[in-house]
Amino acid sequence: MQRRTFLTTVGVGATAGLAGCLVGDDDDDGNGVDDTGNGEDDDVDSDITVGIIYSTGGLGDESFNDMAFAGIEQAEEDFGISYQNAEPDEPADMNDMQRQFASDEDIDLVCCIGFDHETDLEENAAEYDDQRFALVDAVVEADNVANYTFREHEGSFQAGHLAGLLSTMDYAHGAGETDTDEARVGFVGGEEIALIERFEAGYIAGAQHADDGIETPSAYAGSWNDPSTGQEIATGMYDDGADVVFHAAGGTGGGVFEAAQSAGRFAIGVDDDQSISADEFSDVIVASMVKRVDTAVYESIEAVVNDEFEGGMNDLGLEDEGVGATIGQDFEGDLPEEVVDALEDSRQAIIDGEIDVPDNLDDL
Amino acid sequence: MTDDSGSIRERGSAALDRLVDATAAERITISLASLVFAIIVGAVLVFVSGFVADCADPFIYLPGLGYGCYNPLEVYWTMLTGSFGSMTVIGQTLLQTTLLLFTGLSVAVAFRAGLFNIGTQGQMVLGALATALVVLELAAYVPDNAIGMVIVLSTGVIVGAIVGGFWGMIPGLMKAYANAHEVITTIMLNFVAIGIAFWLVQVHVGDLTTDSVQTETVPAVARFPATISGSRFSVIALIGALLVAAGIYLLYTRTVIGYDLRTSGIQETAAEYGGVNAKRNIVTSMTLSGVLGGIAGAIYVMMVQYRWQAGIPPLGFDGIAVSILAGNNPVGVIPAALLFGSLKTGSVAVDLSLGVPGELVEVLRGLIILFIAMPEFFRMIGKRFGYGNGSVATDGGEAQ
Amino acid sequence: MSPDERDRRAATGTPSSVHLDGITKRFPGVIANDDVDLEVERGTIHALIGENGAGKTTLMNVLYGLYEPTAGTVRIDGEPQTFEDPGDAMDVGIGMIHQHFMLVDTMTVAENVVLGNEPTKWGGIVTDRARANRETQALADRYGLEVEPTELIEEISVGEQQRVEILKTLYRGADILILDEPTAVLTPQEVESLFDILRELIAEGKTIIFITHKLGEALEVADEISVLRTGELVGTVDAETATREELARMMVGRDVLLEVDKPAASRGDLVLDVEDATVEDDRGVVAADSVSLGVHEGEVVGIAGVDGNGQSELIEAITGLRKLTSGTITFDGRDITTDSRRSRVSAGMAYVAEDRQKRSLVMEYELRRNGLLGRQHLRPFSDGRLIDWGATADYVDDVIEAYDVRPTDPSAKAHSLSGGNQQKFIVGREFERDPSLVIASQPTRGVDIGSIEFIHNRLLELRADGKAVLVVSSKLDEVTQLSDRLAVMYDGDLIAVVDPETVTENELGLLMAGERPEDLDLDGARIRGTPA
Missing domain, CATH: 3.40.50.300 (P-loop containing nucleotide triphosphate hydrolases)
Structure with missing residues (x-):
């Protein structure tokens, strides 16, 4: 079961992914949300209403926000809840939206997606202490806020491990092949913030787990939405002999994929299975570091439906299937058996606490 | 008049002449008619889109067409009640209006003087940051009472004004002494301002405990006292904005300084002929414009966000539309800002409470602004290219 | 009509080149041209004279395709024409040199001359500057119009700019040249050489219409002179037999004292x-x-x-x-x-500046605001801080009345006045301040x-x-x-x-x-x- 989740595709994001999610109600293999919500809660017609406020990327980002939406749609399907969407144009809009939902008597849970909600929610959670909130990607310590954070470094470790293994071997599939001259894998970040450094640290640790002497260049584009800079950075990395580049850079990552196609190398996506959500690059996206925002949203709603809501921390790691490396759809079943086995071993080792994954660059 | 050198096409020219020479009353009538027209067009658009969309409980079924999801009347009603339906939303509307008054006036001050300040956004962003940083420091040294609040708020506004003014002065200097066109320089300086502010906050002066690019939250003593419960709107800021509007109106219609500023911007060589240091006045106009942009930023920090956070809303750019809609008349900026403010608040309500997609609401908002602003816009263009015979009293702003 | 055909018609001596028939042009509230008939023979110079606002430029703008006439027809070589825009007029060989220069300040002389008809190289992609310079120089030499093809327009004098305008029209191969006040900025010698050019042009079969205030010039160079007053054609006379006094009377509608009657000076300090x-x-x-x-x-x-x-x-x-x-x-x-x-x-110190549209007037301001220009800091116009609009309005009203500025509305924008009225307003403003x-x-x-x-x-x-x-x-x-x-x-x-x-x-x-x-x-x- 665990292994199957890792190896199969996770259908979220737009188009194909989303459809899969909606249809995959019954025991459709590999959909983590289904697995979680399966069985006991089916056909419950709850009168719960959820207000959900996205981050500034908004719906249609084929990533973070669409994942959250997928979670709420799944909850609608499973529990019959209803929901209202709010898409802020700027972080400045979040405060008003939180307050509007919080003060709405019909709303039973306010889901706040993204760390930009944190500061406003600190005040609003205190002011509206009879309202329940869920916060994704940040922490507000209050009894009425359920926080969902992710152990991105664990998933990134898996991504790094995979990248490191590929870099040290001859491998060709899809539109890419490795350059065996030297072991080198790259990382491209969006903005240089603690969250993304967590990705970077885990990724580098994972790569070094595969090969102690591996080169791990990394760079930040300074923006979540600058594909041309992403392409420039990644092309430079591939030119220097990098076999795989992992991005944690939102829309900037599109440029990384383009660079991978031009160079004939591999890339690793982020947040959702980008071999599906960005399927024009599926021939180079060997895997994606998925971050199950949908699971977080779904779980918070499930808790309210079951009247089990409580504030506090939910730190989702590999063990909880909150994060993980998902093999790209074109590569599924094609990776060498020893790579797949090695990844499974390191995954288990992290869950078992045998590998301590650093969550910042200083602990590398 | 008859020896006037001509233009391209007769009919268009006549229409432009007519528009340029329209009286204030005619222009208000044109604006109202445009509003009605925009509402009708928007209603049709919303209604038709409802047939393309999918929804659980359609409001209408038309044989042959299918189910219609969106009721235009309901959308407009929600927009209206969402901006004026309760004290709280009125507060929100006035809050937006206050900010737009400052940015609209910032743009209008420059436009009036023949200078195109597209840089209000950058001036506001930097003014806001300076205000946030200074009041965060200052709040520790003042008593936590009304006196402390007066000290912090007034200091905050002054700091925002100084920094915004400085940022406005730069393109002014470049225009006056290096002949660099202010449209280009102000646009570019927006990027510079936003970049500098982002970098400063992210790396140096921000709240480094959070992943958001933001400063610490300012304490209560640095917040404008809310007038209406449920909203952060403060009537003090609105009164300040209205006084500024009146002041600018008087500046340009009654004072020698205003006359000199305007003449310098509109026709530098004639200003020199009139014994005015045109270059210095161009710098002054741009600085004044920046001052108002900076104050908008200060108000934003101390009345709306209570901190500086990356992604300041594009109030500076909205200010351009507000100013154009008002015919760059400082008094006209007041209703224009109110319209923009209520549209902003109303569309949030539609977005939240109806199933109408946010994009469609944006379209409605855009239509209303477009329809109202277009005649005014054509009027400005026409004026610029010398249409109209000017024999009819013009802008309300040009009394006497 | 092809150039060949034009040449053929010229050669066969088609008598009338330009024929304006009952041209009426109305603007909202104004009749600029009222039933004007004008006939200009091929190969002649026709002077069009009249006071400012008489409708000369409007009439020529109709001929040049800038305005569509309210009534009447334009015939060129006997063919009725409908011009949508100046491009159409240029197609039948009509070129106009405007009173206000239509040059691009930041381009060179040669670039302006060839503008719109640039010689190109590399398959039409790139302007052939060398050739443009060469052709401009050749054209300038031929007509004795002294210009430096590589100089920027903004750096040359008003007089030189005028010459570039003339060259531009010649470069486009115009057959019928309309010149609006071309001699205003030229020296007597330059005027003479311009007249030589004009004579040479008509000898080649071209036709010239020449708008002017200067009676002497009209008498000297023109074959026929038409006089417009308040939009109507007063008459067309033969330049051989006409006199200055007669023309002045036709223009103004009364006898005009042409010589200045100057008493002896009493020189002081x-x-x-x-x-x-x-x-x-x-x-x-x-x-x-x-x-x-x-x-x-x-x-x-x-x-x-x-x-x-x-x-x-x-x-x-x-x-x-x-x-x-x-x-x-x-x-x-x-x-x-x-x-x-x-x-x-x-x-x-009072000053009437040379370039009124640049210096002495703010074109976007009403006359009332312009009345203040230069004295806005002084009483009675202000106390140095607040403007006294009442006193300003009184002063402006006096100037408008005393100097016969039209329109008489003090809220008219400066740009809406004709050049002559602008000048009268400035002169009045400056002279009346003691x-x-x-x-x-x-x-x-x-x-x-x-x-x-x-x-x-x-x-x-x-x-x-x-x-x-x-x-x-x-x-x-x-x-x-x-x-x-x-x-x-x-x-x-x-x-x-x-x-x-x-x-x-x-x-x-x-x-x-x-x-x-x-x-x-x-x-x-x-x-x-x-x-x-």
């Missing part, structure tokens, strides 16, 4: 004293070199010279718009060399004949009142008639101060063209050497 003034132009080149000049109470001093010989810079230095490199300026006994423009105005010194640069440029008479009389009244008057004009008859002493500038030097009573137009022309006074057969008595 020295008001303006310029000593060794050296001034640089915008490019830092010395424009006026060690010029010394004085103007007394009750005296008119004229400065004659071709545009671009340093007069403009000298005047700007005197009026405070330009810094002196060296030298001193004394005004009413006080050294004002470093004084600001504002303090010079306050001290009583100045002790009046500096008038090209005071009657673009002004109709009735207003010229009026402005000249006002200048002489100021002189009679004991004011000091300094007049700069490229119109020789104007400076010679008005001045008590006449200074001639050439290439930055004030080369002579002559007695306008005795100097001949030919001698003046030669001085303006750079002849040294000592080389001329000038009687010593006629050179009043000492500038003061």
Whole structure:
């Protein structure tokens, strides 16, 4: 079961992914949300209403926000809840939206997606202490806020491990092949913030787990939405002999994929299975570091439906299937058996606490 | 008049002449008619889109067409009640209006003087940051009472004004002494301002405990006292904005300084002929414009966000539309800002409470602004290219 | 119609080239042209004269396709034409040189000449600059229009810009040339050479329509002269037999005194004293070199010279718009060399600037606001801080009435007035402020004949009142008639101060063209050497 989740595709994001999610109600293999919500809660017609406020990327980002939406749609399907969407144009809009939902008597849970909600929610959670909130990607310590954070470094470790293994071997599939001259894998970040450094640290640790002497260049584009800079950075990395580049850079990552196609190398996506959500690059996206925002949203709603809501921390790691490396759809079943086995071993080792994954660059 | 050198096409020219020479009353009538027209067009658009969309409980079924999801009347009603339906939303509307008054006036001050300040956004962003940083420091040294609040708020506004003014002065200097066109320089300086502010906050002066690019939250003593419960709107800021509007109106219609500023911007060589240091006045106009942009930023920090956070809303750019809609008349900026403010608040309500997609609401908002602003816009263009015979009293702003 | 066909028609002597039939052009509230018939024969020069606002330019704009006539037809070589825009007019060989130049300041002379018809290389992608320069030079040489093809328009004088305009139209191969006030900025010699060009052009079968205020020019160069007044055609006369007096009466509708009646001067104290003034132009080149000049109470001093010989810079230095490199300026006994423009105005210096649309008026302002320009800091217009609009309005109303400015509405924008009315307004504004010194640069440029008479009389009244008057004009008859002493500038030097009573137009022309006074057969008595 665990292994199957890792190896199969996770259908979220737009188009194909989303459809899969909606249809995959019954025991459709590999959909983590289904697995979680399966069985006991089916056909419950709850009168719960959820207000959900996205981050500034908004719906249609084929990533973070669409994942959250997928979670709420799944909850609608499973529990019959209803929901209202709010898409802020700027972080400045979040405060008003939180307050509007919080003060709405019909709303039973306010889901706040993204760390930009944190500061406003600190005040609003205190002011509206009879309202329940869920916060994704940040922490507000209050009894009425359920926080969902992710152990991105664990998933990134898996991504790094995979990248490191590929870099040290001859491998060709899809539109890419490795350059065996030297072991080198790259990382491209969006903005240089603690969250993304967590990705970077885990990724580098994972790569070094595969090969102690591996080169791990990394760079930040300074923006979540600058594909041309992403392409420039990644092309430079591939030119220097990098076999795989992992991005944690939102829309900037599109440029990384383009660079991978031009160079004939591999890339690793982020947040959702980008071999599906960005399927024009599926021939180079060997895997994606998925971050199950949908699971977080779904779980918070499930808790309210079951009247089990409580504030506090939910730190989702590999063990909880909150994060993980998902093999790209074109590569599924094609990776060498020893790579797949090695990844499974390191995954288990992290869950078992045998590998301590650093969550910042200083602990590398 | 008859020896006037001509233009391209007769009919268009006549229409432009007519528009340029329209009286204030005619222009208000044109604006109202445009509003009605925009509402009708928007209603049709919303209604038709409802047939393309999918929804659980359609409001209408038309044989042959299918189910219609969106009721235009309901959308407009929600927009209206969402901006004026309760004290709280009125507060929100006035809050937006206050900010737009400052940015609209910032743009209008420059436009009036023949200078195109597209840089209000950058001036506001930097003014806001300076205000946030200074009041965060200052709040520790003042008593936590009304006196402390007066000290912090007034200091905050002054700091925002100084920094915004400085940022406005730069393109002014470049225009006056290096002949660099202010449209280009102000646009570019927006990027510079936003970049500098982002970098400063992210790396140096921000709240480094959070992943958001933001400063610490300012304490209560640095917040404008809310007038209406449920909203952060403060009537003090609105009164300040209205006084500024009146002041600018008087500046340009009654004072020698205003006359000199305007003449310098509109026709530098004639200003020199009139014994005015045109270059210095161009710098002054741009600085004044920046001052108002900076104050908008200060108000934003101390009345709306209570901190500086990356992604300041594009109030500076909205200010351009507000100013154009008002015919760059400082008094006209007041209703224009109110319209923009209520549209902003109303569309949030539609977005939240109806199933109408946010994009469609944006379209409605855009239509209303477009329809109202277009005649005014054509009027400005026409004026610029010398249409109209000017024999009819013009802008309300040009009394006497 | 193809060029070949045009040539054939020219060769076979089709009698009438341009035929305007019952042209009426209405603007909202105004009839600019009222049932005008005009016939211009191929190979002739036809002068169109009339006061400002008489409808000359409107009529030509109809012919040029800028305006669509309200009624009437345009026929070219007998063919009825409907012009949608000037492009259509150009297609049948009509070219127009406008009063207000339509040149791109930031481009070179040659680029302007070829604009829209650029010679290209590399398969039409790139403008062939070398060829454009060459062709412009060739065209300029052929017609004796002196220009430097590679200079930027913004760096050349107004006179040179005029020549570029003419070249531009010639380059496009126009058959019928319409020239709107082409001689306003030219020296007598240049005017003569322009007339030679025009004569040469008609000899080649081209047709010229020539709009002017100057009766003398019309009589000299034209074959026929048509007179417009208030939109109507008063008549067409044969230039051979017409007289100045007859034409002036047709234009104005009454008898006009063409000669200035000037009483003897009663010279008083020295008001303006310029000593060794050296001034640089915008490019830092010395424009006026060690010029010394004085103007007394009750005296008119004229400065004659071709545009671009340093007069403009000298005047700007005197009026405070330009810094002196060296030298001193004394005004009413006080050294004002470093004084600001504002303090010079306050001290009583009135100035009618050469370029009214750039300097003396804010084109976007109403007349009321323009009435304030320059004195906005002074009583009664303001107390230095607040403007007294009531006093301003009174003053503007007085100026409008006394100087017959039309429209009479003080809230009319300056740009909506014709050039002549703009000038009358400026002259009135400056003259009525009780100045002790009046500096008038090209005071009657673009002004109709009735207003010229009026402005000249006002200048002489100021002189009679004991004011000091300094007049700069490229119109020789104007400076010679008005001045008590006449200074001639050439290439930055004030080369002579002559007695306008005795100097001949030919001698003046030669001085303006750079002849040294000592080389001329000038009687010593006629050179009043000492500038003061």
